[in-house]
Structure formats: C-alpha cells, structure tokens
Amino acid sequence: MKAFLQSPVGVIEIEENDGYISSVRFVSEMPEVKAPLSNILNQAINQLEEYFSGERKIFDLPLKQAGTPFQEKSWDYLMTIPYGKTVSYKDEAIAIGSPKGCRAVGSANGKNNIAIIVPCHRVINEGKGLGGYAYGLDVKKYLLKFESQSIDATLFGPM
Known part of the structure; x- marks a missing residue:
C-alpha cells in the first residue's frame, strides 16, 4: 500500500x-x-x-528494509545521527567497525530505501563536501540546511 x-x-x-x-x-x-x-x-x-514544519526531530515508525548485514549495520548507524548534525562517511565506517570501508558505507547508504526517516542525507564527505544523494544534491542540501536552521531557531527562539 x-x-x-x-x-x-x-x-x-x-x-x-x-x-x-x-x-x-x-x-x-x-x-x-x-x-x-x-x-x-x-x-x-x-x-x-x-x-x-520543524516540530519533529525523531521519527517513531516501524521500519523494515531488506539488505545485506553490512547495509543493515550502516542503516542502523544512520538512525543514531542526531537531527541537524552531520558525520563523514569515514566516521560512519569507523563507527560500524569497518574503518577502511568508506566507499562501502557510501554504497550502502545509497541503497537506503527509507529517505529522511533513515537519514542518509546527514552523511557527508570528510572535507565537508556533500558527497552523493540518491535524490540529488539539491534535495540533500535543502534537508541539511532545513535541519540546521531549525536547530538554530530552537536555540535562539523567535527572531
């Protein structure tokens, strides 16, 4: 459905x-x-x-997508990245126990079928470049900017 x-x-x-x-x-x-x-x-x-609308930072939904054990480990890690924060592909590779697996992490994230909720958009290149995104860099850029602005508004209140 x-x-x-x-x-x-x-x-x-x-x-x-x-x-x-x-x-x-x-x-x-x-x-x-x-x-x-x-x-x-x-x-x-x-x-x-x-x-x-900026009201939700954490999703609470039952999720299920099939993948290899490595992909599933990568996707599980994505769920731990806080709203408005980013990590590098290298950070993710180290965190899941595969320190030389930056490209494999990028590939696994590219196969994530649950955009936004499983936030692969929060993973960027080590040099702060956007890296890739299945739905285009404009969408990734929008989501990252949206989340960072939402955090700023929460910290500093209405202007």
Whole structure:
C-alpha cells in the first residue's frame, strides 16, 4: 500500500508492507490516491509533515528494509545521527567497525530505501563536501540546511 505527500522538496511516496514502512522516496508526480490509508501510512504522513514544519526531530515508525548485514549495520548507524548534525562517511565506517570501508558505507547508504526517516542525507564527505544523494544534491542540501536552521531557531527562539 502506498501514500503520497507533497513536501517542500518534491513529492514523497511512502510504502507500507505488512505493517512496516518499507520505502520513502521522492517521485516525479503526485498521483491520485482513492483508497483509504492504513494507520501506519497515516502516521508516516503526519510525522513527515511534522518534520517539515520543524516540530519533529525523531521519527517513531516501524521500519523494515531488506539488505545485506553490512547495509543493515550502516542503516542502523544512520538512525543514531542526531537531527541537524552531520558525520563523514569515514566516521560512519569507523563507527560500524569497518574503518577502511568508506566507499562501502557510501554504497550502502545509497541503497537506503527509507529517505529522511533513515537519514542518509546527514552523511557527508570528510572535507565537508556533500558527497552523493540518491535524490540529488539539491534535495540533500535543502534537508541539511532545513535541519540546521531549525536547530538554530530552537536555540535562539523567535527572531
């Protein structure tokens, strides 16, 4: 079952399988959805809307995506990166016990099917370059800037 959300950076398709969110990805257009949505899809839409309004920093959804043990370890690590923070591919490789595995980490992150919620956009090059992103660097840049501005607003209050 699928649901769609118009976000500030494009249309997001959210897929549920057997009570788990299995995919969150950007798609080119917003189709008409007529069927009623499951509770999990409604929760995902609500949480993503809260994220884009700056109200949500941590997602609380059942997630399931299939991958190799290395990919799953990489994706689990992504969930530990705090909102508004970034780490390098090297930092992630070291943290998951594969200090020479920067490229493998980049590849695993590129196969992450659950964008935003499993925040692979928070991983950048060691020299602070953006690195890659499955949905384009403009989307990655937007998400990183959005999160850092949201943190600044929380620290300093309304201007």
